[in-house]
Amino acid sequence: MSRITLSKLAHSYNPNPTSDADYALKEMDHVWQDGGAYALLGASGCGKTTLLNIISGLVRPSQGRVLFGDRDVTDAATTERNIAQVFQFPVVYDTMTVRDNLAFPLRNRGMDAAYIAKRVGQIAQMIGMEADLNRKARGLTADAKQKISLGRGMVREDVNAILFDEPLTVIDPHMKWELRTQLKDLHREFGHTMIYVTHDQTEALTFAQKVVVMYDGRVVQMGTPEELFETPAHTFVGYFIGSPGMNLLDAEVSGSEARLGGVSLPLGATYGATTGRTQIGIRPDYVTISDEGLPVTVKRVEDVGRHRIVRAELAGQPLNAILAEGQTVPADPRAAFPPAKINVYDNDWRVSPMGA
Amino acid sequence: MEKTQNNKAWFLVLPVLVLVAFSAILPLMTVVNYAFNDTFGQNEFFWAGIDWFEEMVTSDRLHEALGRQVLFSLIILAIEVPLGIFIALNMPKSGFWASFCLVLMALPLLIPFNVVGTIWQIFGRVDIGLLGHTLAAMGIDYNYTNDPLDAWITVIVMDVWHWTSLVALLCYAGLQSIPQAYYQAAKIDQATRWSVFRYIELPKMKGVLLIAVLLRFMDSFMIYTEPFVVTGGGPGNSTTFLSIDLAKMATGQFDLGPAAAFSIMYFLVILLISWVFYTVMTNLDREENR
Ligand SMILES: Nc1ncnc2c1ncn2[C@@H]1O[C@H](COP(=O)(O)OP(=O)(O)OP(=O)(O)O)[C@@H](O)[C@H]1O
Ligand SMILES: [Mg+2]
Numbered sequence A: 001m002s003r004i005t006l007s008k009l010a011h012s013y014n015p016n017p018t019s020d021a022d023y024a025l026k027e028m029d030h031v032w033q034d035g036g037a038y039a040l041l042g043a044s045g046c047g048k049t050t051l052l053n054i055i056s057g058l059v060r061p062s063q064g065r066v067l068f069g070d071r072d073v074t075d076a077a078t079t080e081r082n083i084a085q086v087f088q089f090p091v092v093y094d095t096m097t098v099r100d101n102l103a104f105p106l107r108n109r110g111m112d113a114a115y116i117a118k119r120v121g122q123i124a125q126m127i128g129m130e131a132d133l134n135r136k137a138r139g140l141t142a143d144a145k146q147k148i149s150l151g152r153g154m155v156r157e158d159v160n161a162i163l164f165d166e167p168l169t170v171i172d173p174h175m176k177w178e179l180r181t182q183l184k185d186l187h188r189e190f191g192h193t194m195i196y197v198t199h200d201q202t203e204a205l206t207f208a209q210k211v212v213v214m215y216d217g218r219v220v221q222m223g224t225p226e227e228l229f230e231t232p233a234h235t236f237v238g239y240f241i242g243s244p245g246m247n248l249l250d251a252e253v254s255g256s257e258a259r260l261g262g263v264s265l266p267l268g269a270t271y272g273a274t275t276g277r278t279q280i281g282i283r284p285d286y287v288t289i290s291d292e293g294l295p296v297t298v299k300r301v302e303d304v305g306r307h308r309i310v311r312a313e314l315a316g317q318p319l320n321a322i323l324a325e326g327q328t329v330p331a332d333p334r335a336a337f338p339p340a341k342i343n344v345y346d347n348d349w350r351v352s353p354m355g356a
Numbered sequence B: 001m002e003k004t005q006n007n008k009a010w011f012l013v014l015p016v017l018v019l020v021a022f023s024a025i026l027p028l029m030t031v032v033n034y035a036f037n038d039t040f041g042q043n044e045f046f047w048a049g050i051d052w053f054e055e056m057v058t059s060d061r062l063h064e065a066l067g068r069q070v071l072f073s074l075i076i077l078a079i080e081v082p083l084g085i086f087i088a089l090n091m092p093k094s095g096f097w098a099s100f101c102l103v104l105m106a107l108p109l110l111i112p113f114n115v116v117g118t119i120w121q122i123f124g125r126v127d128i129g130l131l132g133h134t135l136a137a138m139g140i141d142y143n144y145t146n147d148p149l150d151a152w153i154t155v156i157v158m159d160v161w162h163w164t165s166l167v168a169l170l171c172y173a174g175l176q177s178i179p180q181a182y183y184q185a186a187k188i189d190q191a192t193r194w195s196v197f198r199y200i201e202l203p204k205m206k207g208v209l210l211i212a213v214l215l216r217f218m219d220s221f222m223i224y225t226e227p228f229v230v231t232g233g234g235p236g237n238s239t240t241f242l243s244i245d246l247a248k249m250a251t252g253q254f255d256l257g258p259a260a261a262f263s264i265m266y267f268l269v270i271l272l273i274s275w276v277f278y279t280v281m282t283n284l285d286r287e288e289n290r
Helices: A048-056 A098-108 A113-126 A142-154 A173-190 A201-207 A225-230 A235-240 B007-036 B051-057 B060-090 B096-110 B113-123 B130-137 B148-176 B180-188 B193-221 B225-230 B242-252 B256-289
Strands: A004-011 A025-032 A037-042 A063-068 A083-086 A161-165 A193-198 A210-215 A218-223 A247-250 A252-260 A263-271 A278-282 A288-290 A297-303 A308-314 A317-323 A334-336 A343-346 A349-351 B037-039 B045-047
Touching (some): A004 A048, A025 A048, A025 A218, A037 A048, A048 A083, A048 A161, A048 A193, A083 B180, A098 A113, A113 A173, A142 A161, A142 A173, A173 A193, A173 A201, A193 A201, A210 A235, A218 A225, A218 A235, A235 A343, A288 A317, B007 B037, B007 B051, B007 B256, B051 B256, B060 B148, B060 B242, B113 B130, B113 B148, B113 B225, B148 B225, B193 B256, B225 B242
Parallel strands (some): A037 A210, A083 A161
Antiparallel strands (some): A004 A025, A004 A063, A288 A334, A308 A317, A343 A349, B037 B045
């Protein structure tokens, strides 16, 4: 097992890329620590699968290097890298039994039969398919196939890393929760580096120690769930994490003050001059609706079960707020922003306050 | 919801029925007529019962032709199916060369049968044919008009040349339907090339292979034009397959009764073998599902 380093890595599926847009992955430097449990989050088409395929060696990057520890494996074959990968599209070998499917990666590596039988038994128990071991994989339901595909990814104990590409998409919620717990146990037991791709932020936040958010071929932020929530490094992270996402309001920022639509708002820190589109970001969770603050127009209030969301407008820009339990919207509603919770964005990237 | 019953829709099938009656059923009945009667022309028929059938079933001539026919079909299947699979596996998957290969492979299939026969008839001639002459120049004693083995080889090579493309194209279509993820998973699982073929490619090709084998079997079992043009069934009777024999009997000797009985049995045999074949293959499939 070893640390995985991506150095000046970029990839284009086009053999002669001309512009930035031709790159599925833009140049990046990134390190996956040995034994880390990472969630990789991002919208469809942002390059998550491409990144996994480069790590496992199925795709050779058009630029840059991949290092396992200190060893350069950019040109090493998949076999040499010894990585397990569970694919987005569940792959089962139709003509084999469930047992043979699970045993396949072990048999191909010449493990002895007694060990294989034992390990296949353990995995079958983890994915809850002990009763189906002797069935042909063809004709099984979609979620059974996905479980087999997941099981085959977990069956080898000696891998450098396990890459999961949306492994639980068609599995029902209860089983999903259970399998995620199993994955965490597996991680605790063997300490493999795990990278878990998902669209689902709750899945990401519960699985991982570190969440990596990708946007348009770039890793825009890596951090703990809390860091992603409090200080999103990019407006996409603000928008993508949290429900509803972060409020982003066009504003002019000078020093420790933001001006939007004729009203001014104190910021928790002092900022230098911005160069592009300037926005301030604040989580709906931190916006309080009461009789104090900036005047807003409330469009509607949605009850989403756990809490209510106020959909409002501030100086012509949409603003969401979460209403605390038992709170009501006053007749002349105003919104207050705790200055410390406001982030400033310049051309979508977060600006660090001066002196910080 | 109540389904409306309207039996008038059956009338829509009527034109097809009439057409099929005139094009297939009536001629077939004529054959049946000849098969059970004896005639000396002038539209006079004498009931012959199953005499013709008895004569045919016990005829050595037919047995020999049948033997040659089965051997021929087996040989070309044994060559064309593996060869077709092999070619399909090695064809480029996309890009210019994929299209190029597809067109190239389709070419033999577009040539009319008698032209294929003529091509090979000339190609194999020792005096002017490229193949025959080259072989002769290399000191190989090749002459399909004299030597039964050479005649067989020529007819088989011709069939392989003409029809392997069909098997290859069908297999290629089957292979193209395999998602890339399967190959990627196989790499991660460290599968050997053989395992990839055995567990990924072959199962996906099975459906089209079944069709390919059926088509090639039926077609080769009824083969007439090409060997007739090349060898005319000779030398001697060595390449006289069933349909050539049938044609000789019917139009060469005007033994219409036996020929008719023969063709009915021929038809039933093909039907039977195809049916057995299909049933066995689909049953295998069902068994695998369990
Ligand atoms: N084999 C390929 N050939 C050409 N382009 C590709 C290929 N695979 C992916 N792409 C392109 O690269 C970009 C990134 O694709 P990728 O599959 O890595 O996205 P993703 O983040 O995994 O998306 P999803 O969440 O939909 O799985 C997309 O624009 C996609 O169209
Ligand atoms: Mg993907």
